[in-house]
Amino acid sequence: xxxxxxxxxxxxxxxxxxxxxxxxxxxxxxxxxxxxxxxxxxxxxxxxxxxxxxxxxxxxxxxxxxxxxxxxxxxxxxxxxxxxxxxxxxxxxxxxxxxxxxxxxxxxxxxxxxxxxxxxxxxxxxxxxxxxxxxxxxxxxxxxxxxxxxxxxxxxxxxxxxxxxxxxxxxxxxxxxxxxxxxxx
Numbered sequence: 001x002x003x004x005x006x007x008x009x010x011x012x013x014x015x016x017x018x019x020x021x022x023x024x025x026x027x028x029x030x031x032x033x034x035x036x037x038x039x040x041x042x043x044x045x046x047x048x049x050x051x052x053x054x055x056x057x058x059x060x061x062x063x064x065x066x067x068x069x070x071x072x073x074x075x076x077x078x079x080x081x082x083x084x085x086x087x088x089x090x091x092x093x094x095x096x097x098x099x100x101x102x103x104x105x106x107x108x109x110x111x112x113x114x115x116x117x118x119x120x121x122x123x124x125x126x127x128x129x130x131x132x133x134x135x136x137x138x139x140x141x142x143x144x145x146x147x148x149x150x151x152x153x154x155x156x157x158x159x160x161x162x163x164x165x166x167x168x169x170x171x172x173x174x175x176x177x178x179x180x181x182x183x184x185x
Contacts, residue, residue: 006126009172013130016163020051020089025127029092029162032123036115040101044109045116045157048093048148055085065143084138088130088161092120098153113157120160130165133158 021029030047038044050058059082066073066081073081085091096113098106117133124131138144139156150156 001126003126006122010122010125011169011172012121012132013165013169014087014132015166016088016130016132016161017166018089018163020163021124021127021129025124025129026090028127029120029123032119033094033116036112036119038112039104039108042099042101042104042109042112044097044099045113046095046097046154047116047120048095049090050085050093051090055089055091058085058091059083061144061147062138064147065138065141068143069137069141088132088163090162092160092162093148094120094133094157094160095148095150096155096157098155110155110157113155117157117160124160124162130163130169132161134161135159 026049033045033047034043062081062084063078066078070077094113094117096110098109121131121133135156135158139158145154145156148156
C-alpha cells in the first residue's frame with residue numbers, strides 16, 4: 001500500500017484479535033512515529049509497549065485508578081475496567097514528553113506527539129494491522145501516569161490498541177473536502 005492510499009483510506013479497527021504486531025512491525029511503527037515534524041528536534045514524545053502479561057498488569061492499574069475515583073465501584077464495573085487492555089494483543093502508550101525551549105511552546109510539542117501517534121496508526125493500517133487510538137479518562141489520571149512512569153511535563157496522548165482485525169474493516173467514509181477548506185484572500 002502506498003503512502004497516499006494509507007492516509008486516505010485508513011479507518012479505526014475497534015475489534016482486534018491475535019496475533020499482534022511482530023517485533024519487525026513494531027519497529028516499523030516506531031520508525032514511522034519518529035519521522036513527524038519536530039521543531040528544534042526536541043523529540044517531544046516517547047512510547048511504551050504493553051503486551052502479554054503486562055496487559056493484565058495494566059488492567060489492575062486501571063482498576064486502582066477507578067477505585068481512587070469511585071471507592072464504591074461495583075465488581076462488574078471493576079471487571080469491565082480490568083478487561084479493557086485485553087481488547088487487543090498489544091498496546092502502545094503514546095506520551096508527549098515536553099521539553100523547555102525558548103522557541104518551541106508546549107502546544108507545538110503536544111501536536112508533534114499527536115502526529116507521532118497518528119503515524120503509528122496509519123503505519124499499522126498500511127501493514128495490514130488493525131489499530132484504534134483511544135484516550136478516555138485513564139489518559140488524564142495521576143495514578144495511571146505515575147503507574148506508567150510518566151514524569152512532570154509528560155502527558156498521555158493516547159492508548160493505541162494493535163492487533164489483527166477481527167472483522168472486515170468498514171471502508172473510509174467519503175467526505176466532501178470542500179466542507180473543510182477554502183481559499184483565503
